[in-house]
Amino acid sequence: LSALNITIKEDESLPAAIKTRIYDSYSKVGQRVKVSGWIHRLRSNKKVIFVVLRDGSGFIQCVLSGDLALAQQTLDLTLESTVTLYGTIVKLPEGKTAPGGVELNVDYYEVVGLAPGGEDSFTNKIAEGSDPSLLLDQRHLALRGDALSAVMKVRAALLKSVRRVYDEEHLTEVTPPCMVQTQVEGGSTLFKMNYYGEEAYLTQSSQLYLETCLASLGDVYTIQESFRAEKSHTRRHLSEYTHIEAELAFLTFDDLLQHIETLIVKSVQYVLEDPIAGPLVKQLNPNFKAPKAPFMRLQYKDAITWLNEHDIKNEEGEDFKFGDDIAEAAERKMTDTIGVPIFLTRFPVEIKSFYMKRCSDDPRVTESVDVLMPNVGEITGGSMRIDDMDELMAGFKREGIDTDAYYWFIDQRKYGTCPHGGYGIGTERILAWLCDRFTVRDCSLYPRFSGRCKP
Ligand code: 4AD
Numbered sequence: 001l002s003a004l005n006i007t008i009k010e011d012e013s014l015p016a017a018i019k020t021r022i023y024d025s026y027s028k029v030g031q032r033v034k035v036s037g038w039i040h041r042l043r044s045n046k047k048v049i050f051v052v053l054r055d056g057s058g059f060i061q062c063v064l065s066g067d068l069a070l071a072q073q074t075l076d077l078t079l080e081s082t083v084t085l086y087g088t089i090v091k092l093p094e095g096k097t098a099p100g101g102v103e104l105n106v107d108y109y110e111v112v113g114l115a116p117g118g119e120d121s122f123t124n125k126i127a128e129g130s131d132p133s134l135l136l137d138q139r140h141l142a143l144r145g146d147a148l149s150a151v152m153k154v155r156a157a158l159l160k161s162v163r164r165v166y167d168e169e170h171l172t173e174v175t176p177p178c179m180v181q182t183q184v185e186g187g188s189t190l191f192k193m194n195y196y197g198e199e200a201y202l203t204q205s206s207q208l209y210l211e212t213c214l215a216s217l218g219d220v221y222t223i224q225e226s227f228r229a230e231k232s233h234t235r236r237h238l239s240e241y242t243h244i245e246a247e248l249a250f251l252t253f254d255d256l257l258q259h260i261e262t263l264i265v266k267s268v269q270y271v272l273e274d275p276i277a278g279p280l281v282k283q284l285n286p287n288f289k290a291p292k293a294p295f296m297r298l299q300y301k302d303a304i305t306w307l308n309e310h311d312i313k314n315e316e317g318e319d320f321k322f323g324d325d326i327a328e329a330a331e332r333k334m335t336d337t338i339g340v341p342i343f344l345t346r347f348p349v350e351i352k353s354f355y356m357k358r359c360s361d362d363p364r365v366t367e368s369v370d371v372l373m374p375n376v377g378e379i380t381g382g383s384m385r386i387d388d389m390d391e392l393m394a395g396f397k398r399e400g401i402d403t404d405a406y407y408w409f410i411d412q413r414k415y416g417t418c419p420h421g422g423y424g425i426g427t428e429r430i431l432a433w434l435c436d437r438f439t440v441r442d443c444s445l446y447p448r449f450s451g452r453c454k455p
Contacts, residue, residue: 006071010086010108017086022058023276026100028089035060035104036084036112038144042077049074053085053104054144061098062087064106073111080122080144082112139446140455150280151435151443157277158431159223161270162244165263171219171246176209178225181405184208185353189228191239202227205424207355208409210247211385214420215412221246226424231450234328235439236376236429240448244430247422253367253384256421257343260371260382261293264341268434285436295341300326300365303344307334325351328377335372342372354395357384357421367421373433376440380430382423389413 017034037055049064087106191202226243356366371380428440
């Protein structure tokens with residue numbers, strides 16, 4: 001029988017196929033279904049064709065046999081072609097494994113969009129071992145791969161879980177503007193833009209706007225893009241990242257630390273309990289251990305001692321001294337050696353932002369915290385804020401910031417000030433820790449960094 005002579009036709013005597021998405025097909029054993037998706041894997045074995053079909057909701061193993069496996073149309077199928085497969089869901093025999101523990105016995109199918117083979121084939125486009133920058137050019141295709149798509153699913157579950165914890169803790173979600181005229185984290189990383197002839201910036205952090213919401217909405221949070229014109233290429237810096245930020249009123253520094261602990265512990269727990277994301281975390285990061293409260297507390301001054309005791313040097317290659325910034329490499333060495341989540345607290349005034357409150361028992365240092373995680377280092381930065389007007393003005397002066405553009409922020413100290421604090425979490429950083437990725441670039445849909453603004 002020549003393959004070319006076989007026409008693929010549906011047998012009208014079969015029961016009508018129920019349209020189903022893959023995640024839903026696993027429970028339909030014995031039923032005739034139709035599923036649409038992309039051909040993720042394709043192999044033939046003794047005149048049987050095995051297709052792993054992907055629709056974003058899951059994967060299903062599909063078997064084409066008999067005439068279906070011989071037809072020229074089937075032999076011409078390629079990876080990433082879209083098809084609608086009709087057939088019966090069967091339970092896998094003992095000892096065999098496939099997603100959902102089932103297989104689709106295909107009796108008929110339609111091609112929706114045939115992807116090219118040969119030179120222009122999908123696999124050639126994202127050939128393994130490709131130069132990372134070529135792979136980034138093909139990000140729109142690379143996202144279809146197992147690892148990247150898994151990280152994106154965990155990312156969605158994480159954001160959902162974070163919102164769930166905020167809801168449980170009675171924080172209200174707000175969406176401050178991204179186009180602003182104030183800096184938060186220093187002038188050197190500002191993206192400037194021409195705003196109808198006025199100078200404006202892409203926001204570095206929504207913190208100042210969150211502070212203005214306390215009096216009207218109480219404790220608030222936002223999940224919003226932040227922008228940093230970082231010049232250096234590192235494993236953990238992006239030019240645009242998704243910033244999870246919260247601001248809380250009438251609390252102490254200790255309350256703030258406990259709140260951050262609760263958020264991290266619970267949102268990770270919810271991700272691990274998620275039926276889709278939980279197994280994906282296991283797959284991406286088999287050794288992941290869920291963090292437990294309380295986190296280790298380490299004061300900056302004791303970290304300096306620790307670094308010197310462990311012969312880790314500062315940026316100048318010298319012993320650390322009080323007042324030095326603990327840069328990325330040293331911070332990661334320390335975090336990896338200690339091997340557990342750390343609250344690094346009480347940083348010196350000079351190396352922190354204008355708005356941070358000083359400690360009452362030591363005015364050289366601030367009520368500030370960085371959360372450090374093994375493999376990544378800093379994933380969160382937070383602090384109590386200066387709530388006294390004069391002290392705030394002194395902070396602006398120290399940093400050489402013209403206060404005109406900040407009148408609305410300063411008004412918060414005038415019309416009913418209160419003790420308050422907050423923090424920001426880099427979504428891609430917490431994901432790099434959770435999913436054990438080498439770089440935050442692997443945790444962003446379309447990463448942005450200097451020299452990369454496409455696709
Ligand atoms: O420590 P940062 O600069 O703190 C702030 O922006 C505060 N105003 C937040 C607040 O209190 N509301 O940034 C907070 C976090 C960092 O810990 C890091 O996880 C992430 O944002 N982050 C970056 N992530 C990716 N790329 C970058 N260039 C980042 N810069 C900061």
